Amino acid sequence: MDDPEDVYPLLKTYEGRPAGSGRGKDPVNAPMIRHWCEAMGDANPAYAGADPVAPPTMLQAWIMDGLSGPTGRTAAYGELLALLDSAGCTAVVATDCEQEYLRPLRPGNVITFDSVIESVSPRKTTRLGTGHFVTTRTDIRADGEPAGTHRFRILKYAPAKAFAKGVREESGAARPRPVVNRDNAGFWEGVAERRLLIQRCDACAALRFPWLPGCGGCGSPEWTAVEASGAGTVFSYVVVHHPPFPAFDPPYAVALIELAEGIRMISNISGVPHDRVRIGMPVELEFVRVDGGQLLPVFRAPAPQVAR
Numbered sequence: 001m002d003d004p005e006d007v008y009p010l011l012k013t014y015e016g017r018p019a020g021s022g023r024g025k026d027p028v029n030a031p032m033i034r035h036w037c038e039a040m041g042d043a044n045p046a047y048a049g050a051d052p053v054a055p056p057t058m059l060q061a062w063i064m065d066g067l068s069g070p071t072g073r074t075a076a077y078g079e080l081l082a083l084l085d086s087a088g089c090t091a092v093v094a095t096d097c098e099q100e101y102l103r104p105l106r107p108g109n110v111i112t113f114d115s116v117i118e119s120v121s122p123r124k125t126t127r128l129g130t131g132h133f134v135t136t137r138t139d140i141r142a143d144g145e146p147a148g149t150h151r152f153r154i155l156k157y158a159p160a161k162a163f164a165k166g167v168r169e170e171s172g173a174a175r176p177r178p179v180v181n182r183d184n185a186g187f188w189e190g191v192a193e194r195r196l197l198i199q200r201c202d203a204c205a206a207l208r209f210p211w212l213p214g215c216g217g218c219g220s221p222e223w224t225a226v227e228a229s230g231a232g233t234v235f236s237y238v239v240v241h242h243p244p245f246p247a248f249d250p251p252y253a254v255a256l257i258e259l260a261e262g263i264r265m266i267s268n269i270s271g272v273p274h275d276r277v278r279i280g281m282p283v284e285l286e287f288v289r290v291d292g293g294q295l296l297p298v299f300r301a302p303a304p305q306v307a308r
């Protein structure tokens, strides 16, 4: 099974087959909720006190396998991965996940789940290499009632030779594309019009970024998009040296920008070498068009003053 093109019809037959099932190792419980909230820095009072609910984004945490490895995985899912391996797609990278929440989870809920192989994509070529996207859908129940859905997508691929050898291309390497979903589509529509849009809660007027369906402060689902001025300062930054990734050219700085409006976002810094980025440095929004026409907001440091 050397040619990934030949294997696709066979891969396709795995769509709809079970990928796993089982039960959460622990019922929903307050200590795990507390640890999660501390790790995430989430002080929402709904997750604490005498009658807490679990943060919705913990959905998958309740069914994680842990260090002892997968327990409920089906033979079919193992076969699918083995087929991809035999077609040369030996490398794997998680690409994205989507969750839907149907009801709040509370301490004591017993969690059960079923996973299905939802789709296997045709062969795709990415900068990482050529392979297939595999999407699994996990339906999660609390005390037998539907509680949410967790979709998880991986790319099983044959590593591109240039990447495997660590050769970095000077130009033309495709950037990872933003994941646009119904919660953040408005942000990317703004970017396409060269506007940096942030959300303002209609109930408490708190500004927020990244885009979310509800207010983290008061819980209101009502919001209005407002345009940021584009002025900001470097709140913090890191310089990335490793790992090499074809779309980027390390070392480079990744900064947490504090906008004039008071919210923060992660961005590239342009206009200044990575070792000249400083906390507190003023920056200004600009848009860059990268390969294939994708417009991205970045922040530009002012040109250094020339001494006279």
Ligand SMILES: [Zn+2]
Binding pocket: 201, 202, 203, 204, 205, 206, 215, 216, 217, 218, 219, 220
């Ligand atoms: Zn609010």
